Amino acid sequence: MRIRHTVILFFLGSLLSYIFAAPCYSNGKLLATAGTSTIEGSGGGGMVPWAMLSGYGTKDETVSSLYSTHINLSDFTMWSYGAAVSYHDRVELSASQQTIQGKENADPISMNTFGTKVRLYGDAVYSQWPQVSIGIQYKNVLDTDAANSLEAKKNSGTDVYFSATKIWLDGLLHRNTLFNITLRNSDANQLGLLGFGGDNHHRRWLWESSAAVLINRHWAVGAEYRMKPSNLSAVKEDDWKGTFIAYFPSKQLSITFSYLQLGDVAGQRDQKGPYLSLQGAF
Amino acid sequence: MKTCRLLSFSLFLTSMMLMSGCLSPQPKDDLFKQLGSLAGIERFVDIFIREIGESKEVRPYFEDTNLDRFREKQIEHICLLSGGPCTYTGDSIVESHKGMGVNEADFNALVDTAIRAMNKAGYSVATRNRLLARIAPLRGEVMEVK
Numbered sequence: 001m002r003i004r005h006t007v008i009l010f011f012l013g014s015l016l017s018y019i020f021a022a023p024c025y026s027n028g029k030l031l032a033t034a035g036t037s038t039i040e041g042s043g044g045g046g047m048v049p050w051a052m053l054s055g056y057g058t059k060d061e062t063v064s065s066l067y068s069t070h071i072n073l074s075d076f077t078m079w080s081y082g083a084a085v086s087y088h089d090r091v092e093l094s095a096s097q098q099t100i101q102g103k104e105n106a107d108p109i110s111m112n113t114f115g116t117k118v119r120l121y122g123d124a125v126y127s128q129w130p131q132v133s134i135g136i137q138y139k140n141v142l143d144t145d146a147a148n149s150l151e152a153k154k155n156s157g158t159d160v161y162f163s164a165t166k167i168w169l170d171g172l173l174h175r176n177t178l179f180n181i182t183l184r185n186s187d188a189n190q191l192g193l194l195g196f197g198g199d200n201h202h203r204r205w206l207w208e209s210s211a212a213v214l215i216n217r218h219w220a221v222g223a224e225y226r227m228k229p230s231n232l233s234a235v236k237e238d239d240w241k242g243t244f245i246a247y248f249p250s251k252q253l254s255i256t257f258s259y260l261q262l263g264d265v266a267g268q269r270d271q272k273g274p275y276l277s278l279q280g281a282f
Numbered sequence: 283m284k285t286c287r288l289l290s291f292s293l294f295l296t297s298m299m300l301m302s303g304c305l306s307p308q309p310k311d312d313l314f315k316q317l318g319s320l321a322g323i324e325r326f327v328d329i330f331i332r333e334i335g336e337s338k339e340v341r342p343y344f345e346d347t348n349l350d351r352f353r354e355k356q357i358e359h360i361c362l363l364s365g366g367p368c369t370y371t372g373d374s375i376v377e378s379h380k381g382m383g384v385n386e387a388d389f390n391a392l393v394d395t396a397i398r399a400m401n402k403a404g405y406s407v408a409t410r411n412r413l414l415a416r417i418a419p420l421r422g423e424v425m426e427v428k
Binding site for chain 1: 385386393407409412418421
């Protein structure tokens with residue numbers, strides 16, 4: 001319960017830092033090139049973290065961001081909210097909470113995720129090679145009944161990932177074009193909502209990718225893919241796929257609408273549905 | 283089945299990457315024409331200078347600038363960058379920005395100003411991105427190295 005409060009405190013803290021820092025909006029980078037917040041709270045696309053830190057902050061700026069995401073699957077509802085702070089385009093700290101609930105009156109399962117991302121090299125737009133970052137996500141599931149009954153090994157776990165992202169200003173059809181590859185080392189079952197590890201596999205490397213095209217300054221379309229482990233023999237887990245359209249009215253706000261195909265989730269087959277996410281950066 | 287889907291997705295991504303290199307319908311250097319040749323570039327630079335005057339962030343850097351000279355050199359430079367028949371007679375990019383202390387946010391503000399000006403000049407998204415992609419490599423020379 002205490003950790004639940006930590007997330008809310010972090011959220012409020014970021015909100016306060018926004019209120020006091022409001023006059024110094026980050027000028028940051030080109031519109032839409034900072035991406036948005038992933039479901040796990042790190043900066044990136046919808047489900048894949050990118051090498052860019054959340055917000056448009058430069059080497060002289062600190063940026064906070066808040067997000068809220070809602071997913072309506074065939075048999076489940078999922079939601080997530082959180083906050084992130086990016087310091088001088090070098091370090092990103094994030095705290096977020098993820099929840100899944102069956103539509104037939106089941107108890108919700110929540111987990112917390114605390115993330116750090118460090119930019120190791122480059123600028124996705126301006127450097128010759130892709131921007132590269134390393135990230136860590138510590139996750140712990142708060143409602144452990146499902147994880148225990150499915151015989152997951154642990155109730156908390158740590159993901160480590162490397163992301164490489166490049167944006168070409170004059171890319172596909174002369175549009176700004178983004179390509180990202182992420183390699184993640186993880187033992188999380190359904191992000192961690194069903195615990196960590198299992199009887200099939202343990203920790204392993206997983207491959208994730210995003211591609212996006214900015215139709216113009218304010219609109220982006222793209223697709224994402226995220227390989228998932230299938231650690232639990234009791235419930236199969238499929239790779240995640242999604243196609244999205246994102247709207248960036250300003251550097252302070254982004255709205256992402258996506259259609260997800262998540263395959264088998266927690267014993268329910270062929271889960272798909274819309275995803276809506278709002279992010280504010282200050 | 284899983285491998286198959288993974289493979290087809292990678293193929294889709296790879297083909298997208300390849301297409302970005304070879305789908306350009308125009309030959310590489312008709313950007314000069316797309317900008318409206320010399321008359322179009324002159325018009326754009328006039329709009330650009332007006333936008334600089336209206337930008338709180340960028341304007342201070344131009345307080346001591348001889349705008350007539352800036353306009354002339356800017357036209358030459360964009361003409362040259364876009365593959366037009368011009369020679370650039372101004373100072374080197376490093377020389378002309380020396381001591382100005384341009385940081386990353388300032389450079390980005392200047393790029394945003396240029397994008398607004400390109401919008402007002404009526405350039406298409408494709409033309410804007412093509413010109414931006416040729417200006418972007420100058421970033422290292424414009425910014426103050428710390």
